[in-house]
Amino acid sequence: xxxxxxxxxxxxxxxxxxxxxxxxxxxxxxxxxxxxxxxxxxxxxxxxxxxxxxxxxxxxxxxxxxxxxxxxxxxxxxxxxxxxxxxxxxxxxxxxxxxxxxxxxxxxxxxxxxxxxxxxxxxxxxxxxxxxxxxxxxxxxxxxxxxxxxxxxxxxxxxxxxxxxxxxxxxxxxxxxxxxxxxxxxxxxxxxxxxxxxxxxxxxxxxxxxxxxxxxxxxxxxxxxxxxxxxxxxxxxxxxxxxxxxxxxxxxxxxxxxxxxxxxxxxxxxxxxxxxxxxxxxxxxxxxxxxxxxxxxxxxxxxxxxxxxxxxxxxxxxxxxxxxxxxxxxxxxxxxxxxxxxxxxxxxxxxxxxxxxxxxxxxxxxxxxxxxxxxxxxxxxxxxxxxxxxxxxxxxxxxxxxxxxxxxxxxxxxxxxxxxxxxxxxxxxxxxxxxxxxxxxxxxxxxxxxxxxxxxxxxxxxxxxxxxxxxxxxxxxxxxxxxxxxxxxxxxxxxxxxxxxxxxxxxxxxxxxxxxxxxxxxxxxxxxxxxxxxxxxxxxxxxxxxxxxxxxxxxxxxxxxxxxxxxxxxxxxxxxxxxxxxxxxxxxxxxxxxxxxxxxxxxxxxxxxxxxxxxxxxxxxxxxxxxxxxxxxxxxxxxxxxxxxxxxxxxxxxxxxxxxxxxxxxxxxxxxxxxxxxxxxxxxxxxxxxxxxxxxxxxxxxxxxxxxxxxxxxxxxxxxxxxxxxxxxxxxxxxxxxxxxxxxxxxxxxxxxxxxxxxxxxxxxxxxxxxxxxxxxxxxxxxxxxxx
Numbered sequence: 001x002x003x004x005x006x007x008x009x010x011x012x013x014x015x016x017x018x019x020x021x022x023x024x025x026x027x028x029x030x031x032x033x034x035x036x037x038x039x040x041x042x043x044x045x046x047x048x049x050x051x052x053x054x055x056x057x058x059x060x061x062x063x064x065x066x067x068x069x070x071x072x073x074x075x076x077x078x079x080x081x082x083x084x085x086x087x088x089x090x091x092x093x094x095x096x097x098x099x100x101x102x103x104x105x106x107x108x109x110x111x112x113x114x115x116x117x118x119x120x121x122x123x124x125x126x127x128x129x130x131x132x133x134x135x136x137x138x139x140x141x142x143x144x145x146x147x148x149x150x151x152x153x154x155x156x157x158x159x160x161x162x163x164x165x166x167x168x169x170x171x172x173x174x175x176x177x178x179x180x181x182x183x184x185x186x187x188x189x190x191x192x193x194x195x196x197x198x199x200x201x202x203x204x205x206x207x208x209x210x211x212x213x214x215x216x217x218x219x220x221x222x223x224x225x226x227x228x229x230x231x232x233x234x235x236x237x238x239x240x241x242x243x244x245x246x247x248x249x250x251x252x253x254x255x256x257x258x259x260x261x262x263x264x265x266x267x268x269x270x271x272x273x274x275x276x277x278x279x280x281x282x283x284x285x286x287x288x289x290x291x292x293x294x295x296x297x298x299x300x301x302x303x304x305x306x307x308x309x310x311x312x313x314x315x316x317x318x319x320x321x322x323x324x325x326x327x328x329x330x331x332x333x334x335x336x337x338x339x340x341x342x343x344x345x346x347x348x349x350x351x352x353x354x355x356x357x358x359x360x361x362x363x364x365x366x367x368x369x370x371x372x373x374x375x376x377x378x379x380x381x382x383x384x385x386x387x388x389x390x391x392x393x394x395x396x397x398x399x400x401x402x403x404x405x406x407x408x409x410x411x412x413x414x415x416x417x418x419x420x421x422x423x424x425x426x427x428x429x430x431x432x433x434x435x436x437x438x439x440x441x442x443x444x445x446x447x448x449x450x451x452x453x454x455x456x457x458x459x460x461x462x463x464x465x466x467x468x469x470x471x472x473x474x475x476x477x478x479x480x481x482x483x484x485x486x487x488x489x490x491x492x493x494x495x496x497x498x499x500x501x502x503x504x505x506x507x508x509x510x511x512x513x514x515x516x517x518x519x520x521x522x523x524x525x526x527x528x529x530x531x532x533x534x535x536x537x538x539x540x541x542x543x544x545x546x547x548x549x550x551x552x553x554x555x556x557x558x559x560x561x562x563x564x565x566x567x568x569x570x571x572x573x574x575x576x577x578x579x580x581x582x583x584x585x586x587x588x589x590x591x592x593x594x595x596x597x598x599x600x601x602x603x604x605x606x607x608x609x610x611x612x613x614x615x616x617x618x619x620x621x622x623x624x625x626x627x628x629x630x631x632x633x634x635x636x637x638x639x640x641x642x643x644x645x646x647x648x649x650x651x652x653x654x655x656x657x658x659x660x661x662x663x664x665x666x667x668x669x670x671x672x673x674x675x676x677x678x679x680x681x682x683x684x685x686x687x688x689x690x691x692x693x694x695x696x697x698x699x700x701x702x703x704x705x706x707x708x709x710x711x712x713x714x715x716x717x718x719x720x721x722x723x724x725x726x727x728x729x730x731x732x733x734x735x736x737x738x739x740x741x742x743x744x745x746x747x748x749x750x751x752x753x754x755x756x757x758x759x760x761x762x763x764x765x766x767x768x769x770x771x772x773x774x775x776x777x778x779x780x781x782x783x784x785x786x787x788x
Contacts, residue, residue: 011082011106015055016043017118018083019072024188025056025081026175027102033083036095039116044088044096052085055106055122058189073118078108079125079193105192127171130198135170138201145208146177152215156180170197174204183207259286262303270312275467279306302404305411305465308419314473315423318382319350331376332369333510334757337497338362342377345475359452359476361433361491363483364499365730367549370479374429383475384421388413390444391432399447401464411464414451414471425473433490434480445487452476452493498755500729501548501616504541504737505759511537515554523561530564531577532557539580542737543590548616548730560586597739600708604700607711608692609735609743610684611727616734618711621689622676623696629672637677640685647675649718650694653772657720658701667701688725690716691744691775698776706779711735712744720772724748729755736760742767744775 018033018040025031033056035041047054057080083100090096105125112119143164150156150164160180167173178191178200187207194200266279282303289296318324324346328339338360345358362370371387378385402409410416417428436445450456451471459468478494480486502510516532540560545552563586564576578586597618601607604623609616633651635644651673658664675693677684691714699706713731715723724746735743747768753761769775 010051011104011122011124012051012053013121014112014119015053015082015106015122016047017055017057017076017108017111017120018043019059019076019118020056020080021059022185024058024178024185024192025083025102026179026188026192027081027104028172028175029102029179030086031056031083031100031102033098033100034095035098036093038094041094041096043117044085044098047085048088053082053103054085054100055108055120056080056083056100056102057108058185058192060189061186073111077189077193079189080106080108081192082106082122082124105195125195128196129171130196131170135198135201138198138205139170139173142177142201142205142208143173145205145212146180149181149208149212149215152219170201174200177204177208181207181211183211258291258300259283262286262300262307265307266303269307271306272311275306275311278467279303282306298404302464305415305419306467309415309465309469310418310422310424311469313423314425315383317346317349317425318380319346321346321350324380327380328376332373333513334502334506335369335373335499338373338377338499341495341497342380346381359454359478359494361478361480361483361494361496362499363480363496365501365548366481367547367551368499368501369549370499371429371431374427374477374479377475377477378427381427381475384423384426385429386417386421386426387429387431388417389431391435392437393444394437396444396447397463399444399451401462403463404466409464411462414460415462415465415469418469418474424470425475427475427477430476430478432480433478434482434485436486445490448490449493452478452490498729500755501733502550503733503757503760504538506757507541507550507553508534508537510550511541511553511557515550515557519554519558519561523558523565525561525565525568528575529568530561531575532560533577533579535580536578536583539583540587543583543592544587546592548733556587597708601705603703603705604696606692606695606699606706607708607740608689609711609713609731610686610688611730616727616730616732618734618738618740619684619689619692620678621692621696622678623693623700624674625667625700626672626674627670629670631668631670632672634672634674635676636674637680638683639677640683642685642687643677643689646687646690646716647693650690650716650772651697652718653716653720654694654697654701664701673697673700686725687715687723688713688727690714691722691769691772694772695775695779698780702780704780707742709739709741710744710779711740711742712775712779714744714746714749714769714775716772722746722769722771722775728752732756732760732764736764740764742778744769744778746770 035044043054057076057078059076081102082104084103085098085100087099088096089098105127106122107125109121109123112121146164147161150158150161164173164176167176174191174197178188181188191200191203194203262283266276266283269276269279271279282299286296286299286303289299321343324343325339328335328342332339341358341360362373364370374387375385397412399412399414401412401415411419414428418424418426430448433448436448450460454472457471457474460471461468483491483496511532512534516537520526520530537557540556541553544556547553560578564578567576584590597607598605598620604625606621608619608621610619611617633647635647639647655668659668675696677689692712694716695706695712713725713728715725717723728745728749729752732743741763742765744767747770750766750768753766767778769778
């Protein structure tokens with residue numbers, strides 16, 4: 001259709017309205033229209049039955065504050081284009097495809113009620129033609145810039161250049177270029193509403209310049225990327241040629257040999273599918289890199305780690321229960337709970353092949369053999385052993401590893417241990433788990449939650465590897481001196497096995513079986529040079545060490561051996577016997593005299609029992625009745641608030657029981673009570689000294705001393721009831737160590753007596769009590785006045 005035909009077209013007074021989404025139709029442009037809505041198909045049918053002209057109006061975007069119920073008449077711009085339908089095609093699904101041509105700009109005057117589609121009264125918009133030199137300049141500038149866009153575009157055809165160069169009409173040129181630019185609907189609508197071709201060209205000039213800048217920038221980026229790719233491809237091609245030449249000459253470089261060896265290792269390695277894919281992918285990257293590149297070493301190290309890890313290599317467990325028992329008995333004395341648990345694990349493994357490795361926590365005081373026990377368990381089970389200490393660890397990356405983006409990044413200690421062991425089911429000992437720290441680098445305890453959880457560690461992902469590794473076959477054993485500092489979620493994932501301190505008799509056997517032979521050998525001696533008597537070893541245990549374990553005991557034995565070694569080195573050949581009488585010649589005077597039984601107890605002194613981090617300890621509680629007072633109670637010796645409350649409860653109950661008696665009136669009204677717990681430099685707290693302090697008060701009241709070989713522990717209430725306490729095993733061992741023959745305990749703690757070694761139960765008489773009156777009847781049987 002030529003210009004004259006477009007200008008002379010007749011527009012009906014009323015015209016059906018077709019909303020157009022995300023597009024603007026300009027006059028003289030051919031446009032395809034697809035109609036699927038039944039109302040719009042009806043609109044097209046009515047147009048085809050009439051003058052074949054309809055109005056196309058772009059839909060405008062809603063502003064946020066216009067959301068809600070909006071009239072459909074407000075959803076379209078009021079300036080659009082009249083389109084004449086040229087062709088029509090119907091489809092079986094009821095939809096219709098139209099080919100139309102814009103004929104003129106038009107404006108909606110009034111909407112006419114029409115169903116099922118919109119109708120409106122429209123008016124023709126006449127263009128204001130301005131053919132002058134300025135308009136011609138705009139035309140040339142816009143056309144030239146648009147031609148540059150066509151040259152740089154992959155979507156605009158070359159035929160469009162011919163059309164643009166042959167258009168003389170400024171309005172037609174502006175409409176054609178606006179139609180083919182990928183710009184916002186609002187910008188196109190503004191150009192459609194402008195009647196002046198010169199102003200449209202002026203608006204279009206800015207838009208074309210902007211789009212041309214975007215296109216040129218994109219071209220620059222593409223050129224830069226293409227050059228980089230071409231350079232890499234060229235280098236790769238030249239390297240391949242160089243390799244071929246070197247092979248022909250029989251002169252292969254070190255890098256090629258290294259890559260060939262790596263390829264052979266990947267092909268021969270027994271790797272899971274994901275791991276093999278990652279190794280091959282990294283190998284391909286290595287092949288395209290120069291050996292001098294910094295990334296080359298990073299990728300090579302990563303592939304080496306993947307190939308060195310035991311993804312599918314497992315050691316066979318030795319399921320001989322008798323052999324395991326012999327090894328455990330050979331290396332450690334006592335510790336029956338741990339030995340029994342390991343035997344149980346082997347028994348289950350013998351019956352069920354895919355049993356998961358246990359996660360044990362050995363808790364006990366220092367020196368009882370927790371760490372060395374791990375090696376013995378590994379030997380008994382037939383597994384490789386790997387140990388690392390968690391004490392003071394503050395960096396989460398020590399567990400999970402560092403990401404490969406960091407310089408010098410490496411896997412965590414867990415993965416490193418598996419590589420060192422060469423199997424995926426070793427025994428890994430996490431030592432000192434109660435001494436983990438945390439700071440800005442993360443919380444290692446939280447990282448261990450996944451490692452020590454049987455439900456999660458089957459796909460443990462190290463940050464360096466970024467590939468899951470199955471830890472469910474690993475036997476984890478952790479050690480701790482105390483459980484209070486271990487986070488509760490972490491503690492919940494472990495099976496706790498308590499290792500109590502050794503009795504003096506157990507220490508004697510350990511010294512004879514393990515410590516003395518080891519120290520004799522380490523100091524270059526033989527049994528011809530030195531001999532320890534049982535009395536001498538017991539004197540070392542009782543007078544020169546005071547510990548739950550045997551670490552310090554071994555040091556003292558080593559000190560004796562060194563002195564004998566010195567004498568032997570000087571030429572003394574006579575065999576030296578170390579006994580209780582001559583022990584002072586080697587170790588000097590006894591180091592521990594305070595933690596001994598006193599030869600006799602004065603009035604107002606009771607023997608209590610205390611728990612410490614290194615085992616149990618006897619605790620003397622002393623009291624004095626001071627004249628000239630008013631019945632006040634005073635406590636000294638760095639006692640905590642809980643112990644102060646226990647003393648107050650004991651004093652109140654004593655006053656309740658005896659305060660009404662005339663013979664005791666002066667004691668409660670005219671005398672003050674001072675209770676002291678030596679040593680004063682050591683803080684003390686807890687409720688377990690309650691019945692001991694009550695006994696001190698009764699001793700002061702009736703002026704009778706307590707039995708020297710009787711110790712007691714238990715919490716007292718205000719009404720005199722005796723409540724259970726903790727740490728009974730350690731306390732009883734401490735009592736046995738110093739020669740106590742009778743221990744008063746709460747009735748509720750009788751269940752704990754099963755954990756007491758048999759030799760201790762035979763040496764000590766245990767008196768369970770429910771009420772403090774029973775305590776008093778036990779220690780003062782001749783004083784019938786205290787009976788309830």
